[in-house]
Amino acid sequence: MIKHLPIASHIFEQIAEEFGTPFHLYDEAGIRDNARRLHKAFSWAPHFKEFFAVKALPNPYIMQILAEEGCGADCSSLAELCIAEAAGLSGADICLTSNDTPAEEFIKALSLGAIINLDDISHIEFLEKEAELPEMISFRYNPGPMRKGGNEFIGVPEQAKYGMTGAQLLEAIAICRDKGVKRFGIHTMVVSNELNGAYYAETAEMMFKLAVRIKKIMGISVEIINLGGGIGIPYLPEEAPVDLDMLGAQIRLLYERILVPSGLGGVLLAMENGRLMTGPFGYLAARALHYKDTYKNYIGLDACMADLMRPAIYGAYHHISVCGKEDQPCDMIYDITGSLCENNDKFAIDRALPQIEIGDLLVFHDTGAHGHAMGFNYNGKLRSQELLLGADGKVSRIRRAETLNDYFATVDYPALRKIILAGI
Numbered sequence: 181m182i183k184h185l186p187i188a189s190h191i192f193e194q195i196a197e198e199f200g201t202p203f204h205l206y207d208e209a210g211i212r213d214n215a216r217r218l219h220k221a222f223s224w225a226p227h228f229k230e231f232f233a234v235k236a237l238p239n240p241y242i243m244q245i246l247a248e249e250g251c252g253a254d255c256s257s258l259a260e261l262c263i264a265e266a267a268g269l270s271g272a273d274i275c276l277t278s279n280d281t282p283a284e285e286f287i288k289a290l291s292l293g294a295i296i297n298l299d300d301i302s303h304i305e306f307l308e309k310e311a312e313l314p315e316m317i318s319f320r321y322n323p324g325p326m327r328k329g330g331n332e333f334i335g336v337p338e339q340a341k342y343g344m345t346g347a348q349l350l351e352a353i354a355i356c357r358d359k360g361v362k363r364f365g366i367h368t369m370v371v372s373n374e375l376n377g378a379y380y381a382e383t384a385e386m387m388f389k390l391a392v393r394i395k396k397i398m399g400i401s402v403e404i405i406n407l408g409g410g411i412g413i414p415y416l417p418e419e420a421p422v423d424l425d426m427l428g429a430q431i432r433l434l435y436e437r438i439l440v441p442s443g444l445g446g447v448l449l450a451m452e453n454g455r456l457m458t459g460p461f462g463y464l465a466a467r468a469l470h471y472k473d474t475y476k477n478y479i480g481l482d483a484c485m486a487d488l489m490r491p492a493i494y495g496a497y498h499h500i501s502v503c504g505k506e507d508q509p510c511d512m513i514y515d516i517t518g519s520l521c522e523n524n525d526k527f528a529i530d531r532a533l534p535q536i537e538i539g540d541l542l543v544f545h546d547t548g549a550h551g552h553a554m555g556f557n558y559n560g561k562l563r564s565q566e567l568l569l570g571a572d573g574k575v576s577r578i579r580r581a582e583t584l585n586d587y588f589a590t591v592d593y594p595a596l597r598k599i600i601l602a603g604i
Contacts, residue, residue, distance in 0.1 A: 183417050183545050185463065186210060186569065189503035192465060195567065195575055196541055202466040202483035202564045204552045206237070206578075208245055209571045210461035211548075215249035218456070221428030225435070227448040231275045233409050234260040236454025236549035237462070241568060241578040243267035246457065254409075254452035261288050270294075275406070275452070277320065277367070278303055279342065283310035290314060295404070297367050301344050301352045308359070317356050318365030318404055319349050323386060342369060346390070353398060365404030365448075366390060373412035373455060377422045381430040383407055388438040395442060406450040407431075413459045415497050415546050422456075455549040462548020464488050464498075464564075468540045477514050479536050484518025485525040486561040488547055489554050492524040500528060503541040508534035516542070520559050552579075557587060 185192065186207045195205065215230070222228040231254035232246045238260055243253060244267040252273035253264035264274045274294035276285065281299070286307055289296055297318040298304065307313060322343030344352065353364055368387055371379060384407050391402050414421050431449075439445055466483035490496035500516065502508075510532040518525045527544065536542070555563040562582035567575055585600050 183499045183501070185501055185543060185545075186461070189501075189506065189541075192503050192543060193541055196465055196467070199565065199567060199575070199577065200581075201541070202464060202481070202487055203567050203581075204487075204547055204564060205463045205465060205567045205569055205575070206242060206458065206548055207461040207463075207569050209569075211242070211245055211458055212249055212571065214457060214461065215246060215251060217424055218451075218453070219250060221424040222431075222449065224428070224432050225449045226446055229273075229448060229450045230457070231273075231406070231450060231452045232457055233452050233454030234263055236553060237458045237551075238263055238553055239566060239578055240266045242458060243269075247273075251457070254454075255289070255294070258285050258288055261285065261292065261294070264294075265292060275318070275450075277369075277452070286311045295365065297365070297406070298352070299342060299344070301348045301355075304352060304355055304359075313356065313359055313361055315361065316363035316365065316403070317361050318367050318406065319344065319352050321346065321349050321366055321368045321387070321390065323368070323370065349390075350394065350397065353394065353400060357398075357400065364394075364400055364402050365406060365450075366394070366402050367404075367406035367408065367450075369408030369410065369452070371408075371410040374410050375412040375414065375419060375422055377411075377427040377430070380407070380411060380422075380427060381434065384431045385434050385438065388434055388444075391444055391447065392438060392442045395444065401444055402447065404448045404450055406452060409451060409453040409456070411451075411453050411456040413455055413546060413549075415499070417499060421460075457549070459546050459549035462546065462551055464544040464547040464551060466542055466544075468536050468538055468542060471536070471538060476530075477512065479514050479516050479542075481516065481518055481527070481542065483527075483564065484520045484561055485522065486520065486555050486558065487518070487564045488527065488544060488551050489556070490550060491527050492522075498527065498547065499545040500531065500533060501543045501545065502534050502536060503543060505534040505536075505540070510534055512536070520561060522558075557582075560587060562587060 231252040233254045240263050243263050247267050253269050254275050255261045256277050271293040276289035276294050277297045278299040299320045320343040387405050395401050411422050466481040468479050469482050470480035472478040485492045512535045516528040565581040566579035568578045
């Protein structure tokens with residue numbers, strides 16, 4: 181498999197000339213088509229909802245696109261709840277997945293009518309004390325050693341900080357029932373960036389059996405079964421994407437075999453994919469600034485780890501296109517680096533690429549999830565702009581690049597303010 185850019189190289193060059201570099205560019209048409217593929221794969225379900233994991237790409241313009249395609253929002257912070265609200269979502273279209281959650285986030289979620297998905301049994305008392313218990317509550321399940329596998333991104337379940345045990349989940353439902361909660365959901369998230377569709381189907385089987393168990397033991401029919409996210413994308417050219425139609429068909433068989441005979445055929449089947457929804461449709465573009473020849477060949481860019489940190493923290497692979505040189509032989513070996521004062525500030529190590537010259541435009545594929553979102557300001561680096569390639573082919577800026585004024589806005593230091601106001 182060859183990775184292609186969504187537009188011709190010379191168009192990327194035109195965008196770079198107009199907007200400057202570095203920038204993340206998102207492909208609206210690709211995001212929309214992908215959302216429709218997911219919904220088609222689960223169109224057999226009486227009720228299905230994809231709650232987009234906002235943390236993957238927290239931009240209201242992107243959330244609005246996905247909302248228009250029928251997606252809700254999975255939020256894990258106050259800022260993400262605000263993004264969902266700004267995009268026009270409310271009520272059961274928003275899910276707050278609790279994780280060491282402060283009171284203000286619970287209060288905001290309740291004001292929106294969002295689904296509260298509690299991470300721990302102790303959060304029941306906290307929520308009741310700091311806010312109130314809503315009519316519906318969902319609980320996050322951690323199967324521990326019952327669920328084998330996992331990967332380096334989220335870890336094996338029993339070592340993950342998320343979720344509660346099966347016994348705790350049953351106790352949590354009982355506590356909330358006795359306190360007047362009327363409706364319940366269950367949720368899990370046990371894997372991240374998983375390309376094995378069978379693993380996800382096995383997770384569905386686990387959750388369906390848990391729902392049946394809850395009904396048999398407690399007489400409670402859960403209304404939501406959220407399978408979490410974690411469906412991966414093919415970062416490597418030789419990898420294949422998860423076949424969503426096949427996955428949907430596999431889960432349908434389990435749904436009809438396990439849930440329907442137990443009277444749970446009307447449940448809302450939910451997911452909270454982030455990477456799957458936007459990851460393949462984002463691109464980071466940066467210019468080659470410097471060439472260094474020491475013990476290795478280095479190409480230094482005008483982007484750095486602050487713009488895409490996945491390679492540095494995970495050793496993650498992102499394919500690189502050198503604009504205008506896609507058909508040239510990859511007969512040079514480079515480390516592609518940024519200017520951060522950290523030796524792990526490398527986008528690629530020992531990567532075979534065409535010969536790169538100063539000024540060449542490099543484009544990193546699959547940066548549409550956990551790319552710009554994971555940016556930071558160490559070394560005083562400023563986060564880059566975000567652009568949207570509209571379905572009509574027009575490009576617009578949906579987030580400007582940070583400035584020094586942004587960076588120092590929270591520092592009340594007159595001499596520094598004078599320098600900034602005077603201009604650099």
